[in-house]
Amino acid sequence: MSGWKPILYLITPDYIGEGFFRLVEDALDGGPDVLQYRDKKSTRQTRTEVARRLRRMCHDRGVAFVVDDDPYVARDSGADLLHVGRDDPSIEEAREVVGNMPIGSSSYCSTSLARDLERRGSAYVAFGAFFRSPSKPEAALCDKKTITEGLRAVRIPVYAIGGISQTNVKPLLEQGVSGVAVISSVFSSENPKRAVLEYSGILAEYRCDRDPLSWFRRAGQAGP
């Protein structure tokens, strides 16, 4: 099979104390490609301290480390990429803080927004939600064709997010998605390491038409 293997992009739940790191370590032992720290509750100081520890855990394993929402936490923790959406600083505003760090964006269900984000320098776009999300039940549901249309609209990697699990991920992979971003199907499972390994087995059966980790390889972090 030609092309690249689509990636598993893990997103953390909110930081809840020391047990959080044991949960993340278990998931990292399964071998994801990316870990994003997403925390809607903790203070900036706590998020910076947690992010610095997560960045070390990820880089010890060759995993890309991403910070959600906050350019200051991304900068001060040495993240590989910042992810922003509609309620966060714009790409241009974030660039003032993070310098040449890659910035990824949410494009919801809109291919026109995805084109605009690519034009403004976004390293990837993430479409979703595709299924009712346990972590973000308010997220609007996208048409199933959004991935196919999104892959035609932009040349950067296209990820899918929202209610994705090992049992519903295959139709998204069959459309050629560059990667899938998940929270609860890994972090709410009884065995996060086994959940990651299950995804890895599924993803290995599929290919995508663009380097799903171009923004990480360009930084010289990822392997060949």
Ligand SMILES: Cc1ncc(COP(=O)(O)OP(=O)(O)O)c(N)n1
């Ligand atoms: C890869 C990826 N996609 C989407 C999100 C959503 O982020 P969130 O901060 O919950 O919402 P928006 O700011 O995008 O509206 C994400 N964190 N990561």
Ligand SMILES: Cc1ncsc1CCOP(=O)(O)O
């Ligand atoms: C952050 C985000 N953006 C759209 S859905 C979602 C939450 C994804 O979490 P889950 O994989 O538990 O549905």
Ligand SMILES: [Mg+2]
């Ligand atoms: Mg956000």
